[in-house]
Amino acid sequence: MNDNRIASFDIAKTIALFGVLLGHTLFLGVPQSIVDFFYSFDMPLFFIVSGYFCKRESLSRSFVFKNARGLLIPYIFTSIVIIICMTCRAFFVSDDPAKTAIGWTVAALYGSGDYLPGMPTGVIAIGAIWYLLALFWGKLLLVAANESKYPFLIVLALFVVGVSTADKVWLPLSIQPALCATLFIFVGQVIREAGLLKPGSIHPLIWFCMLMTWLYCGAFFGQLYMVRNLYAHGAMDVIDGCLRILVCHSFRRDCIASDTYCRQAA
Template sequence: MSSRVRYFDIAKGIAMIGVVLGHSILLVSPMGTVSNWLYIFFFSFHMPLFFLLSGYFMHPDRRFAWRKESRELLLTYIITAATVVLLHLVVALLTHRDIAGIVGGWTVAALYGSGSDMTNALFPMSRYIGAIWFLLALFWAHLLVHVAYRLPGTPLWILVFFACGYASSRYVWLPLSVQAGLTASLFVYLGCMAKRFDVVGIFRRWPVLWVPSAIVWALAMWKFTAFGLATNAYGQTPLLSIVGSIGATLCIVGFSSVIDRWVPYLNKALALIGRYTLPIFCAHLLEEDDLPWGTIVERLQPIVGYQAEPFVIFAARSVLIAVMVLLLYRIPKINVVFFPSLAKKIATSKL
């Protein structure tokens, strides 16, 4: 019997939809009214939710699983980034473009590991790797929480890590999303503490607690100016952004438990997305970096209009990502990297 809690997968599924939809909205200018509110809604919580839930299922009291973390996060990053570079090489060859410039730019982007274009990087870059910054940051955050857990005054160390990541990123953006990992360690640690003190259980026994969570989330959306963990951008009210994202995660988890219990079919669909967020992240990165979305947006807008365009792009992306994930699942050796549960099934079948 599976030990997975389905409503956590549903919550991750909702956040994953928010990632793809949010990136689709950012492609289109001007941003429509509905798109703007959806952008604020999802960006107020989607990445913090992933870090918080990752921490919820961590065991910082155990030894750091170097092999597992490296395989599931670093190796996945390497394979995906290398595929981005390879696809750009193929396109450059077919279109007779500047091969050295294109491949060189994407190789540097892959090695630097920045989730967005940063003006304060160590040197100017023509490209940035995009969504899979999350894999690097999550690796650092897991490692830092394990380190802090073994030191006296663990919460203080976590705050020091966050402060160092946040403050230093104002001056220089270092390679491999180290600073994003430093700040993300706060969310991972809070997820660990939520599991330790059974916060979800407390909220389920006392549903009234979701009211203040919803209020602080609403305030964070009302005051929203920016919130991007990829670049340590916490807007003009950083504390409210952080607390609001925690309240939002609690609300999404609660909402997901309602879907799990009362909404058949949708619960299974969202849980499936949440269960396979790792390959979905990587497939999304491939299409985001390798397809000429700027040209597509420019040609599509006169046909569908800027209000509907983000949703048309989202629909197209969703189909494309689904196909890519299915292909990843079918590739021997590679599939066990992107689908860790598949590796367990293969190992069990050999016993």
């Protein structure tokens, strides 16, 4: 294993990935309450972790190319695989292969993770890889916001615009989910810069309060769907999504500290 990896991030992302998979298994009989609990933090967590590793950079050509190489090329490659697979499937289910290939090509070019009324008629959703597009635009928007005097106000305004326009028009390339995702990427950046994950940075009482708040939000609110910019409970959904990484990391750090203390005492 790479000693430079932070295990708590891997644990948190694993739990979030499990939540994403679980959220698509309602047809197997998984209770809606469990799905809502995981949906309350899984996708925000991915963006927060990405933001934690985002350095403050200028919005340069090299920055755009670097992120395009890391996010857009995988999107294009995965889209091609989807188009090929769905076209091959059409031969076995008596669909029109040409029509299927065109439909999924348009879906890839439009880049929406879900179907919304504001989309053009006939366009289907490309699915889970919308995340790559949203992260690409979100990182660019965050860099632009960081160059302003009040980046928090900028990302907050982007979030409001993203939520308020979702039921009116749905832009291509997951631009509107990116407007909301920028806030979570910014939160991750602030967590790193403020050193909130360093040992002793969060008092145990505060950590307990965060844990209880997160569990409360997950149990009684949830219904956070970033793919649709749907935050049914407003600020509570945002708070729930932001607390997950702090709770997970603080819990693991406290366990490591306790284990170290026991070994030293022995």
